[in-house]
Amino acid sequence: MRIYRVFLAVLLQLLCIAGATPLIAAPTHIAPRLAVESPVAPGGTVTVALEMRPEKGWHGYWKNPGDAGFGTRLEWALPPGFSASEPAYPVPRTLLIAGPMNHVYEEDHALLVTLKAPATALPGSRLPLRLRAEWLACTDQICVPERAELAADVVVGAPGSIAPADPRFDAWRTRLPAPLGSAAAFALAPGTIRLAIPLPRTMPLASPHLFVAEPDVVDYAAPQDFRRRGDLLLISLKRKTPAAAAPARLSGVLSLDAAGNGVEVLAHPGPVPQGGEPLSVPGTGATNLAWLLLAALAGGLLLNVMPCVFPILSLKALSLARAGESAADAGAEGLAYTAGVVLACAGLGALLLALRAGGAEVGWAFQLQEPGVVPALLLVAVAITANLAGLYEFAVPGFAREGSKEGAFATGLLAAFVATPCTGPFMAAAMGAALLLPAAEAMALFVALGLGLALPFLAIALIPPLRSALPRPGRWMGRLRRLLAVPMGLTALALAWLALRLGGALFAGIAVALAAALALVLGAAGWRQRNGRSARALVCAGLVAVGLAAIASLPAAVRAPGAEAAGVLPSEPFSEQALTQARASGRPVFAYFTADWCLTCKVNESVAIEREPTRAAFARHGVVVLRGDWTRRDPAIARFLSAHGAAGVPLYLWYPPGGEAQVLPQLLGPELLPHLADSLSARNRPAMR
Numbered sequence: 285m286r287i288y289r290v291f292l293a294v295l296l297q298l299l300c301i302a303g304a305t306p307l308i309a310a311p312t313h314i315a316p317r318l319a320v321e322s323p324v325a326p327g328g329t330v331t332v333a334l335e336m337r338p339e340k341g342w343h344g345y346w347k348n349p350g351d352a353g354f355g356t357r358l359e360w361a362l363p364p365g366f367s368a369s370e371p372a373y374p375v376p377r378t379l380l381i382a383g384p385m386n387h388v389y390e391e392d393h394a395l396l397v398t399l400k401a402p403a404t405a406l407p408g409s410r411l412p413l414r415l416r417a418e419w420l421a422c423t424d425q426i427c428v429p430e431r432a433e434l435a436a437d438v439v440v441g442a443p444g445s446i447a448p449a450d451p452r453f454d455a456w457r458t459r460l461p462a463p464l465g466s467a468a469a470f471a472l473a474p475g476t477i478r479l480a481i482p483l484p485r486t487m488p489l490a491s492p493h494l495f496v497a498e499p500d501v502v503d504y505a506a507p508q509d510f511r512r513r514g515d516l517l518l519i520s521l522k523r524k525t526p527a528a529a530a531p532a533r534l535s536g537v538l539s540l541d542a543a544g545n546g547v548e549v550l551a552h553p554g555p556v557p558q559g560g561e562p563l564s565v566p567g568t569g570a571t572n573l574a575w576l577l578l579a580a581l582a583g584g585l586l587l588n589v590m591p592c593v594f595p596i597l598s599l600k601a602l603s604l605a606r607a608g609e610s611a612a613d614a615g616a617e618g619l620a621y622t623a624g625v626v627l628a629c630a631g632l633g634a635l636l637l638a639l640r641a642g643g644a645e646v647g648w649a650f651q652l653q654e655p656g657v658v659p660a661l662l663l664v665a666v667a668i669t670a671n672l673a674g675l676y677e678f679a680v681p682g683f684a685r686e687g688s689k690e691g692a693f694a695t696g697l698l699a700a701f702v703a704t705p706c707t708g709p710f711m712a713a714a715m716g717a718a719l720l721l722p723a724a725e726a727m728a729l730f731v732a733l734g735l736g737l738a739l740p741f742l743a744i745a746l747i748p749p750l751r752s753a754l755p756r757p758g759r760w761m762g763r764l765r766r767l768l769a770v771p772m773g774l775t776a777l778a779l780a781w782l783a784l785r786l787g788g789a790l791f792a793g794i795a796v797a798l799a800a801a802l803a804l805v806l807g808a809a810g811w812r813q814r815n816g817r818s819a820r821a822l823v824c825a826g827l828v829a830v831g832l833a834a835i836a837s838l839p840a841a842v843r844a845p846g847a848e849a850a851g852v853l854p855s856e857p858f859s860e861q862a863l864t865q866a867r868a869s870g871r872p873v874f875a876y877f878t879a880d881w882c883l884t885c886k887v888n889e890s891v892a893i894e895r896e897p898t899r900a901a902f903a904r905h906g907v908v909v910l911r912g913d914w915t916r917r918d919p920a921i922a923r924f925l926s927a928h929g930a931a932g933v934p935l936y937l938w939y940p941p942g943g944e945a946q947v948l949p950q951l952l953g954p955e956l957l958p959h960l961a962d963s964l965s966a967r968n969r970p971a972m973r
Contacts, residue, residue: 313342313421318413318434321453323441327403330438333394333456334358334371334417342421343388346376348497348536350504351384351928352947353420353427354940356395361414363438365402371395374459375539375546378493381424384928384947385505387495388422394456405440413438425949426956429940429963461537461546469554470534476520477502480556481538481549483517489563490541492517494549497536499944500524511560518560573725580729584629584736611748618745620689624696626734632701633730637723655787655916658779659795659838663830664698665776666799667806672769674762675803676810676819700734785880785915787838794837802830852894853902858912860924866908866939872964873939874902874957877912877921884950885934892952901958940964 317335324330334356336344347355360368373395376387405411418431466482479494492510496502506522517538534551670676744750776799784792805826809819856862858875866873876893878885892898902909912921914933925935928947936948938960948956 312430312432313428314338314344314419314430316417316419316432316434318415318436319452320413320436320438321450323439323445324399324401324405325441325443325445326401326405326407329398329400331453332368332397332399332413332436332438333453334397334415334434335392335394335456336389336419337392338390338421341423343379343386343390343423344393344419344421346387346389346495347371347373348387348495348499349420349944350378350386350388352945353386353388353422354943354946356417356419358395358397359416361416362399363411363413365404366411366438367400369398369400371397372460373537374456375461375537375544376495377539377542377544380505381947387504393459396453396456396460399438401438401440407440407442409440410437411440412436420946422946425951426953427938427946427948429960459544461548464538464547464549468534468549468551469556470551471553471556472523472530473520475523477523477534478556479519479521479534479549479551480554481517481519481551482515483538483547485512485515487540489517490543491539492541492563493539494519494521495537495539496521496534498531498534501531501534510563512563513557513560516557516560517563518557573728576729577732580732581736581739584733585739587737588740611751614745614751616689617692618742621692621696621745622735622738622742624693625700625738626696626731628697628700629730629734629737630727633727633733637726655783655791655838658783658786659798659834661701662776662779662783662795662799663802663834665772665779666803669769669772669776670803670806670810672765672772674766674810676806677813696738700737782880782915791838794834798830798834801833802826805830851889852896853899853909855909855911858910858924859920862910863939866910869908870941871906871908872941872961873908873910873937874960875910875912875937875939877914877925877933877935879913879933880915882933888934888936888950888952892954892957895954897954898957898961901961905961905964907961 315337317337319333319335321331321333336356338344345353345355349355355373356371358368358371362368374389374393376389379386379388379390399413413436415434415436416431417434418429421428421430464482468479468481470477470479472478489510492508494508496504501524503522503524509520511518511520530553532552534549536549537546538549539546780792780796780799783795787795805823809823809826812819812822858877863873863875878889880886901907912918912924912935914921914925925932928935928937928945934950936950936952938946938948940946941964
């Protein structure tokens with residue numbers, strides 16, 4: 285009889301496994317599978333697993349996804365009398381992308397759910413389980429909402445029967461956080477939440493991180509401070525909103541190491557001791573800073589190939605050509621150029637941090653939000669264009685003077701100043717982190733950014749084989765110089781358009797008139813130079829006259845920019861109140877943040893946003909579009925960007941109905957937005973019965 289019972293239990297378990305099949309098997313980047321551990325006795329419990337298997341490079345989310353994403357949503361259709369518990373999640377990992385911190389799973393994992401059978405369940409019966417699951421699958425660049433409808437059978441076994449262990453479930457349980465067994469306490473301090481967690485001092489902590497389950501309580505991306513005091517682990521977390529009401533409790537998971545070990549934490553308000561010995565954690569703060577420094581360096585390096593920086597490359601090209609004449613001059617010029625770039629990036633970074641410390645809501649590229657800066661850049665661009673075109677020869681600040689260290693330094697200053705509106709994947713992460721780090725570490729990131737921007741020029745200047753590969757100076761330099769006047773002239777036109785957007789038609793008209801006057805002065809200076817006469821007095825007098833005219837006329841001409849012309853995609857101006865109302869309506873929301881001086885923003889708008897397929901898809905699903913224009917300084921938008929870990933624009937957020945924000949990549953493909961809208965159709969189906 286005992287052998288018979290064992291045989292029957294094994295047979296029933298095989299039936300459970302064989303019954304786990306998907307109802308809908310649409311292609312997904314995270315493949316789901318439903319599994320039942322064993323037969324269930326009447327009135328007993330059984331564990332069901334939703335196994336998730338991400339493709340390489342894709343990840344899913346913990347129940348609190350962090351700054352973006354959403355966790356897996358389960359909707360059960362159970363046999364009569366059955367009930368399901370909340371899913372138990374394994375210990376997640378952190379993932380920092382472009383500033384925001386996410387809580388993710390990049391490897392195969394399983395959510396475990398306990399089903400309880402009614403006492404009236406009939407032994408030997410095979411009952412159907414149905415599950416509708418929805419989740420978000422993401423890479424570093426794109427997120428795709430996915431879903432599946434899964435089915436499995438649960439077999440009711442005889443009371444007292446023992447089923448053999450399923451090794452898969454044993455492995456999945458080892459990934460779950462262990463119960464702490466002792467109550468923790470938390471207390472509020474200015475801007476922080478401090479926790480005291482009972483943890484034996486002998487327990488090793490290789491790389492701890494506290495994942496808080498309650499949303500919008502802590503700043504997920506901010507550094508976490510760990511200290512030991514006897515058998516207490518003291519943790520300080522930065523609050524997301526310092527003035528928010530205190531939570532009734534804090535729950536979550538304390539990850540102990542990179543191997544996925546962790547403990548469950550449940551904390552209630554209570555006393556938290558001060559002091560404690562700082563925890564020395566290999567591979568945390570110092571390593572994170574090292575990675576951020578590398579990201580800033582890579583971001584600066586990539587600025588050399590960004591379209592918005594290309595006009596400045598014309599100035600570098602002439603200097604690189606001159607560098608082949610003398611090794612000593614090339615090295616000195618390369619170091620001078622690097623000093624100019626690094627000094628400009630560090631200066632802009634220091635000013636940004638100082639303004640934010642003083643309460644100003646500003647972000648990266650803040651200088652282009654000031655109407656007075658754009659006409660100055662327009663005049664500089666016109667002067668450089670005229671010089672490159674051969675209209676005049678003017679060696680101050682040295683853009684055309686042979687072997688000029690001063691000119692290289694000035695070129696570096698200008699290159700960094702004009703390059704700051706551009707952002708890329710690496711730079712966005714580093715600059716977003718710089719707004720959260722202490723001042724010394726933030727300044728290190730700004731310096732690394734400048735070094736990355738200057739690195740190609742510096743390498744060619746200091747490495748003879750690279751320098752010898754350059755063509756020798758000759759007539760081609762003159763032709764190249766005039767050819768490169770074209771992109772600089774286009775930059776001047778873009779700055780004139782930006783002046784129109786920033787200050788209105790009168791402001792832009794005066795700025796263009798001043799630029800034309802400067803061009804006439806420089807043209808007259810070139811005529812005198814070609815006739816062997818000095819042009820210094822004429823140029824100085826012209827510069828003074830243009831400067832005085834600008835000071836006298838431009839400030840009074842500034843007007844608020846006119847209303848944005850209606851685009852293909854209807855939108856409403858962004859405000860946090862408008863966002864709250866739109867989300868409360870139950871409709872999906874697409875919020876995007878742009879600026880007229882942001883070339884990446886304009887490319888995305890033409891490629892992905894202002895398109896008829898996007899408008900049609902959004903109209904089908906009632907998507908609310910909110911447009912945040914950061915061309916002029918807007919403290920509300922600056923605060924919102926900072927809250928999402930962004931130092932500047934672009935920023936694209938997608939809010940599914942009832943869901944949290946999903947941060948979209950900075951470079952949008954033409955099909956991403958229509959796909960996000962059309963993927964909502966599955967959510968509008970009636971719930972299964």
